[in-house]
Amino acid sequence: MESLGEVLKQWPGGRNMQADADRLYTELMAEPLVRQFRSRHPELDTREYRINLNRVYHYVKEQRACAECPGLDRCPNDFEGHYTMLECVDSGGGLKLIDRKAPCSKLIARQNEQTIKRKVRSFYVDEASLHRGYSADEIMNADPERMLAVGRTFSYIKQTKERGLQPKGLYLVGHFGTGKTFLMCYMLHELAKVGYSGVIVYMPEFVEDLKSMLDEPAKLRETVEIMKETDLLVFDDIGAENLNPWARDHVMGAILNYRMNRKPTFYTSNHDLDALERHFSFTNKDGDEAHKGQRLMDRIRPYVDKVWVNGENKRGLY
Known part of the structure; x- marks a missing residue:
């Protein structure tokens, strides 16, 4: 100068x-x-x-x-x-x-965005979707049919900001492409602004990758600990994974057993809770194990509020 x-x-x-x-x-x-x-x-x-x-x-x-x-x-x-x-x-x-x-305001905005990115992690979820710009008006007006789900998500964000972490998470269920993942990414983004850490996990790829982690115990342990300890954990597209007994009982079970009564867990799915229990009760290796499916659901069902996400398929718009 x-x-x-x-x-x-x-x-x-x-x-x-x-x-x-x-x-x-x-x-x-x-x-x-x-x-x-x-x-x-x-x-x-x-x-x-x-x-x-x-x-x-x-x-x-x-x-x-x-x-x-x-x-x-x-x-x-x-x-x-x-x-x-x-x-x-x-x-x-x-x-x-x-x-x-x-x-200046531009530097502050950049620093805030960097803080948010450090607070929120994703496993197998598109980073562009997670850290894109969000507009409350855009979310509200995108599809009138999903207004109830949007309102419930906004309400949850407001409650957490005012009262701290809630005892229950949300279970977003609906057809393909109705914006369930989008709403969860928005929630993580908004709550990261006030200091909450978050992780979102795309379940089909996560379960597949677990097989390779058997040869990397340190990586597996670190991944599980991250999911246990994060303030907000989202299992995205749960029920679409090709589940095996070890992933169900020793990974999912351990994570959910630790988090219940501690920190809220969230889910997006095309299956309602009863269908998800049937999914957990059957594996290609051991066949039908209803009691093990029920055991896992006992760590999910009481700790979520179910929210239907209606609307048109918007895949590709986000």
């Missing part, structure tokens, strides 16, 4: 520094931003502005740059995403004019 000394040298007869400084002082004091600041702080005398002319100059220059912002990646200010602010402080020996660097 151009220094005040360089600016002064560009004035006609710029080697006469005092005269140039006087002219620059007059110009800066006439700037609307400076006039507004002076009107808020009439207690500051002229001398304080003169000896801090460099601060005043950078204040005006960087505020102008922000008014015509070329984007965060092309920020012309000294420190990317920051601008100079002036303040009047009592130093004990009198009033002083000081400056400080303040983050």
